[in-house]
Amino acid sequence: MSETERAEEVRLAVYGGFARIGRAPGAAELAARTGFDNREVRQALELLHQTRDLVIDTATGDIVMAHPFSSVPLGFSIMGSRTLWWGGCAWDSFAIPHLLRDEPDVLVATRCPACDAPHAWVARRDTPPPGDQVAHFLVPVAHMWDDIVHTCGNQRLFCSTGCVDAWLKRTGRRRGHVMDLPTLWRLARGWYDGRLERGHIRRDPSSAAAHFTAAGLRGAFWGLPEH
Template sequence: MDIEELRLGVYRGFAATGRAPDPADLAKGLRATPEEVARGLRELADRRHVVLDGAGRVVMAHPFSAVPLGFSVMGAATLWWGGCAWDSFALPHLLRGEFDEPEVVVATRCLGCGTAHAWAVGRDAPPPGDQVAHFLVPVAHMWDDVVHTCGNQRIFCGEACVGHWLERTGHERGYVMDLPTLWRFARHWYDGRLDRGYVRREPDAAAGYFREVGLEGSFWGL
């Protein structure tokens, strides 16, 4: 079985339907056995292309999520769970060609006060708004527990709501960015992920990207 075809099957399935592809469907499409697909998914997880649960099911294939983590992303005909603020803002940039979604509606709720928020997020410019995104887990530890990390990359009404949430939860402050920075951050991070031959960035390339979009400090390993 071609492991790259399996990766593409997972990602393109998410792109087309908003849901993780069923392993049986992947096996049928790849003319593989369920055991081969299960081994392939574990290999993709080891390479950090997908995140699996304890039963071996795909939970995340960034920027797609099979579980709700605080965001919904609505396209013209498809609804996705947004894995986090970063991933939700990335979807219109990734979804091109046969999956073309030049603008999506990203919806969430502020963890500080419960206020609902929604933005039309497109490719040309950041959406307007004074809200801020708070990332809790530093980049060096984001893969320690990916679901926890993504579930704590959220958007708040502003700094005051971030402070209320931190006080209530006992968490230490992470990294706060405005919506334009979040949009720039998401814009090209996943470039090529729906194409054959995609290669994840090495740490030096990732650090260069972080600097390019305006991130700074030890939180990002800079």
């Protein structure tokens, strides 16, 4: 078996673990599930990190993220019918019911970063959640992978644009992109299609741009024309 084939087996085991139990399998669990030794598992994880199919802590080798799942809390919890997940960001949290076909809806919970107000929505596959809240994405798409944990930690949901402005003023950060809940839902819908299946290939730039455009996004933040 080639290194690439071993990496695909490990990727499937990681995603399967997240989907079933809400957390990343450890190296020993992955070795038991795949039949590979610990060294082969570590090599596979490193390759998957390089190809951006997973995010690992390069110091420890631990799995940090397998989008849309996260091993670390970044502001969101997602409750399904039997499983609790950490959501990596607003985008990923709303994507989970689209990815998991046996979860037609999930409860997404968070707090406004500006005023700490609690918010919760039932996120479904068939329709956007109601609400006047807005999402603010801090990091433009061209730089999202410069530090993906920072990027995901700053894709948050706020009570309103007023709360976004207050948070930006308090933190000294520059405005990124603000979108309403229907746009966020369209962005999340279908973005991770096939990620639980064998042979999944991440979107290339043209496919990503087409998806952003279909979601109603425009402008340089998304690497797209303004109109």
